[in-house]
Amino acid sequence: xxxxxxxxxxxxxxxxxxxxxxxxxxxxxxxxxxxxxxxxxxxxxxxxxxxxxxxxxxxxxxxxxxxxxxxxxxxxxxxxxxxxxxxxxxxxxxxxxxxxxxxxxxxxxxxxxxxxxxxxxxxxxxxxxxxxxx
Amino acid sequence: xxxxxxxxxxxxxxxxxxxxxxxxxxxxxxxxxxxxxxxxxxxxxxxxxxxxxxxxxxxxxxxxxxxxxxxxxxxxxxxxxxxxxxxxxxxxxxxxxxxxxxxxxxxxxxxxxxxxxxxxxxxxxxxxxxxxxxxxxxxxxxxxxxxxxxxxxxxxxxxxxxxxxxxxxx
Numbered sequence: 001x002x003x004x005x006x007x008x009x010x011x012x013x014x015x016x017x018x019x020x021x022x023x024x025x026x027x028x029x030x031x032x033x034x035x036x037x038x039x040x041x042x043x044x045x046x047x048x049x050x051x052x053x054x055x056x057x058x059x060x061x062x063x064x065x066x067x068x069x070x071x072x073x074x075x076x077x078x079x080x081x082x083x084x085x086x087x088x089x090x091x092x093x094x095x096x097x098x099x100x101x102x103x104x105x106x107x108x109x110x111x112x113x114x115x116x117x118x119x120x121x122x123x124x125x126x127x128x129x130x131x132x133x134x
Numbered sequence: 135x136x137x138x139x140x141x142x143x144x145x146x147x148x149x150x151x152x153x154x155x156x157x158x159x160x161x162x163x164x165x166x167x168x169x170x171x172x173x174x175x176x177x178x179x180x181x182x183x184x185x186x187x188x189x190x191x192x193x194x195x196x197x198x199x200x201x202x203x204x205x206x207x208x209x210x211x212x213x214x215x216x217x218x219x220x221x222x223x224x225x226x227x228x229x230x231x232x233x234x235x236x237x238x239x240x241x242x243x244x245x246x247x248x249x250x251x252x253x254x255x256x257x258x259x260x261x262x263x264x265x266x267x268x269x270x271x272x273x274x275x276x277x278x279x280x281x282x283x284x285x286x287x288x289x290x291x292x293x294x295x296x297x298x299x300x301x302x303x304x
Contacts, residue, residue, distance in 0.1 A: 004164040007226025011217035013142045013185040014263065017210040035138035040276040048278055051140040057246050057265075057277065059142050066205035078191045078256050079199035080209035082146040092138035124207050131143070 015058050016083045019065040020124045023047055027062045029122065033099040034085075034130070035092070036060065059085065074125050082119075082127040093118065093132045144179075145212040146187040147258055150194040152176060154255050159186060161234055162252075163214065163262075185214065198257050201239070211251060213261035220304040221287070221294060224248055224264045228288040241284040243294055246271045248284060267300050 020026045027047035030036045036049035039058065047062040060083075074080060087093050093116055100107045100120055108119045117131035149155035156176055159165045165178040171187060179185040200206035216223050228250055231238065239251040239259060247263040254260055271277030287294040297303050 005161075005227075005230050007230070008216045008223045010163050010165070010180045010185065010262075011215045012183075013144055014213035014215040014261075015142060016145065016212050019205075019207055019210050021207065034140070036140075040278055042276055042278065046278070051138060054268075056142065057271070059140060063210060065207045066203075069205035069207045072197070072206070072208050074208065076148075076192060076196065077199075078148050078150050078194075078196050079258055080145070080212075081148040081189060082187075083212070084143040084146070084187075086141040086143045088139040088141060092140075095138060126208060130140075 014056070015061060017061040017063060018124075018126060019063050019069065020122070020126075021065055021069075022123065023062045023064045026122055026124070030060060030062070033103065033105075034096060071125065074121075074127055080126070082129055084129040084131065087130050087132040090116075090132055093130070096130055144177075144185050144187055145209075146175065146189065147254075147256070148191045149188050150191050150196070150198070150256050152188050152190040155188050158255050159188075162231055162236060162254075199259070201253065201257050201259055209258070211259035211261050213249070213263055216262055216264050219265045219267075221248060221264065221297065222304055224250065224262075224284075225288055225290065227262055241288055243281040243284055243296060245274070245279045245281060245296075246277045248294065250284075250288070266296065267303055270296065270300065 023045050030049055039048045039050055039053050041047050045064045048058040049060040050056050050058045097118055105120050110117045114134050115131055116134050117129055119129045121127050159178050168177040168179055168184050171177055175187040175189040177184045177187050237253045241250045247265055249261050249263040251259055251261050286292050
C-alpha cells in the first residue's frame with residue numbers, strides 16, 4: 001500500500017451525470033420507478049435527482065445529449081460500465097422491481113444470504129444496479 | 135423526501151489497461167484495493183468502503199469516452215465527495231493532482247459545491263468536490279449553478295468570491 005495523499009480524504013461516492021436523448025422522459029422514469037425526487041430543473045434541461053437533499057444534494061443528474069451524439073454499446077465500450085445505488089429499506093427493493101415489471105423493463109435479480117440486487121438498463125442503454133441488504 | 139431512501143454506492147469503469155487505472159486511482163484519491171467482486175472486477179475505496187469498480191476491457195484499443203464539450207450519450211462525469219468541507223481541502227487536492235500531472239478539465243463554483251473536474255487515463259471525466267455551507271443554497275429554488283471558475287482561488291492567488299459572505303467558512 002502506497003503513501004496516502006495528505007490534506008484530503010474521499011468521504012463518499014457522490015453522483016453520476018448522464019447525457020441522454022430525452023432527459024425529461026429519463027428523469028420521469030427515475031422519479032416514477034426508483035422514487036427519486038427532482039430537486040431542480042435548470043433552463044438547459046438539467047434534472048437534479050436525489051432521495052434526500054439534506055444528505056446528498058444530487059445522486060443522478062440527467063442532461064440532454066447534444067446534436068450529433070452517437071449511441072455507445074455500454075456492454076463493451078471503454079469507460080462507463082454502470083452505477084450502483086444502495087436501497088436502505090427492503091420494501092423499496094420490492095417496490096422498484098414491481099414498478100419495472102409494470103413498465104415491461106427487463107430486470108435481472110440476484111439474491112443471496114447477505115444481499116439482494118437488481119439490474120436494468122434505461123432507454124439509452126445505460127446500466128444501473130440497485131441493491132439492499134438481505 | 136423520496137419514497138425510497140438511497141445511497142450512491144459506486145461507479146463501474148471499464149479500463150483499457152486496468153493496472154494503469156488502479157494505480158491512477160490509488161495515486162489520485164489514495165484509494166485502497168478492496169478485493170474483487172463475483173465478476174472479477176477490482177474494487178477500490180477508502181476506509182473499507184467500495185466506491186469504484188474497475189474491469190478490464192476485452193478490446194483495449196476500443197473506442198474511448200467522448201469528453202465535453204463534444205456530443206455523446208452516456209456518462210458525462212462521476213463525482214466523489216472530499217472531506218472535510220473546506221476550500222483548503224480542495225486546494226490540497228488541486229496541488230496533489232497537479233503534482234501528479236493529472237489533466238485538469240475545469241474548476242468551478244457550483245453554489246452547492248466547489249468542484250475540480252479532471253480526466254483519468256481513459257479520458258473518463260471525474261469530479262472531486264467539497265460541499266459549500268448549506269445555508270448558501272438552502273433558500274434557492276435552483277441550488278445548482280455555475281458561478282465562477284476557481285483557477286486563481288485554487289492556485290492561492292485569492293479566495294473564492296463566495297467566501298466573503300461566509301466569514302466562518304474555511
